[in-house]
Amino acid sequence: MKIIACYSNKGGVGKTATSVNLAYASAMKGRSTLLCDLDPQGASGFYFRVKPSKKLQNKAFFKDVKGFLDAIRASDYDNLDLLPANLTYRDFDIFLSRMKNSRSRLKKTLKELNSDYDVVILDCPPNISLLSENVFKTADKIVVPVIPTTLSVRTFEQLNDFFKENEYQRKKLMPFFSMVQQSKKLHKETMITLRKNYKSLLKNYIPFSSEIEKMGVHRAPVVTFAGKDFAANAYSKIWKEIEAAVKI
């Protein structure tokens, strides 16, 4: 089982769209895939029309594995399941801090899934917290969407520094350009500069696309309703690069 986190310490960079579409791309390649919505806003679940279970909202279910497994819902697509966002994630950081060895807690829980899934994709909330540190430790790779603008690049550099300072494995980081507008000079230039500095940047990028924005209307992965869209297909290319990197 490979764990791929989709993370950015900045909001609005296309993180949830990335998680949803990468999870779909993985499932379409025949890999049994679980998308975990760790973001309390619960947008991944919304895209798949999955309601969070009322019963489970009030349970700190990382504490008990059965609760965790029971909360998983099948999506409408083959090979793709979803762990809908749960309100207790807000309290998850507190919960984790109370526990000894809290940083390996997520890993232990995810291990229970080993036989069920080839790929687990974590859609993470945009902050650096104990939960995200858990993710940094647990994930095999961390995909980071970066909009080629000064501010977005700066946040990525901050993340990189944070990894360095805290001795997390920086080779786990897989940044890629998101919401790219080739017509913008700034985007183009930023991409060229950043590619020089970060060799780990993925070759493929996600262009800005109104089809991706329409995911909220269709409530489905973008390829399912806009299969011919360039941006839609860029996700499967990015997924290929990730697959090659994690060797599955």
Add this chain to the structure above:
Amino acid sequence: MDPFTYFLPAAFNQKKLLKNIPSEPQYGLSLEKTEVWQGILLDTFDEKMLGSNNMLFQVGERLLCFDLQSGQLIEQASPETWSFSFDLPDGPVTSILKGISSLRAFLPVAKVELYLQHGTLLDDERKTRARLHHLTISRGGKTVGVGSAQYLRGYDQAHADLCQSLEKLGAVSRGDVGQVYEFLKIKREKYISKPVVRLNPDAPVKESAQTIINAFLKIARRNEKGIIADYDTEFLHDYRVGLRKVRSVLSLFKGVYSPEDTDRLKQDFASLMQKTNSLRDLDVYLLNKKQYFELVPEDTHEGLEILFHYFAGERRKEQKLVSQIIKNKTYLKEIDRLQKLFAEGAALIAGPKAEEKSIAFACRLVHKRYGKVCSIARGIDEKTEDEAIHQLRINCKKLRYLIEFFAPIFPENEIKTLIKSLKALQDNLGNFNDYSVQQTFLRQVLSEKMGGFGGTELKVAESVGALTAMLNRLQQKERRQVMKNFALFDNSETRATLAKLFNTKESVHENNRLLQ
């Protein structure tokens, strides 16, 4: 959770199903229906699809396969006419069929009309909570359905609701394909190559012999049509096994019939079988074609190709001949006569042992044959002539046949274990013999048939040479394994089972004496 797989002995009523589904939560059912197709239900002669609870349909240039066990419904493109799994392009149905049989032809069983319905049970946000696949099959005014309700992780209740509604419609969980046949009045072959024979341990052995012979004669005769039509090579194979078993009873059950009757009958069956020898030999060659090619270097493949082309031509001729013989009145009269003779039994002259109790007879014969196998095997070392190995093979085969014939009067599990313990040795000896027979056959091609290869004799001779050398090497390899495999069979466990079942204790002592 497994899908709910069902058989519905009626037409699928969508309205009724929706009515049956609870109103809370607010479900919607979206159903897509295909057009009605004209299809052909396919199966092998020995009903291997039915046996594994599968149904296979040819619908134009497509194949549709429904597994009533798992609820899996798969489709694949295919040519409109084909016979064997290896005739098909790669695909999910092909791989299932390859697993079912690579030797048997898939034959039309019945013409049917069918259509598919794919349904999704949706919630108020139009999220799928359960799936339904239903295949409607109609024939001669009767309609049934098979299908499955698929569970989606986390939506147990929706699945349970759907299953319950289906059950209210009359769906039977885990039906079997036999029920579909019955409802649609589709005739079944019900052919099994290994007949279930019931024997009474205390009945005179002549009765048991008659029962066994009747069963195997019936098997042989059921294959006649398939041999004539040349559907697949298994028909001839089973036909010959049937007749061989009859002959074995005649030769192994000594003293059941008068010596004159025994000799005459053995001759009668031998001459029936003999007519099919060449065809079976050619079948075996052609079935093993791939292995032969793998045995020899690539530069001899051209010659081998010519040789196999020749075999294929010879087979066509032989098949025609055999089919003519089996259709011929002379054959039919003869086999009818033999069948009648054993069915009635009155005209057979009893031999001195005819009245012996079956169980006593069985023990006596197994005991004797086991002793013989052991004494031959213990005499074999590296320098022994191949003839002794052949003798061991023949006696092992006789021992197995004897045990198999009388198996119905002994505990099933112990007999199975016993036959299993003989298997490695028998396979080993069987291979040894096959390689030897094949070399003889090839030598015969070299010495007698080369005239038929105008201009390519040299190439053919080269590949025959290469193949013979390889077969010889394989034969020697098998030969070196014989002692090891005999030791595997000749263990205390097998001896104890034999002693317990057939009272062979004394023979063990005898053989121990031989060893000393």
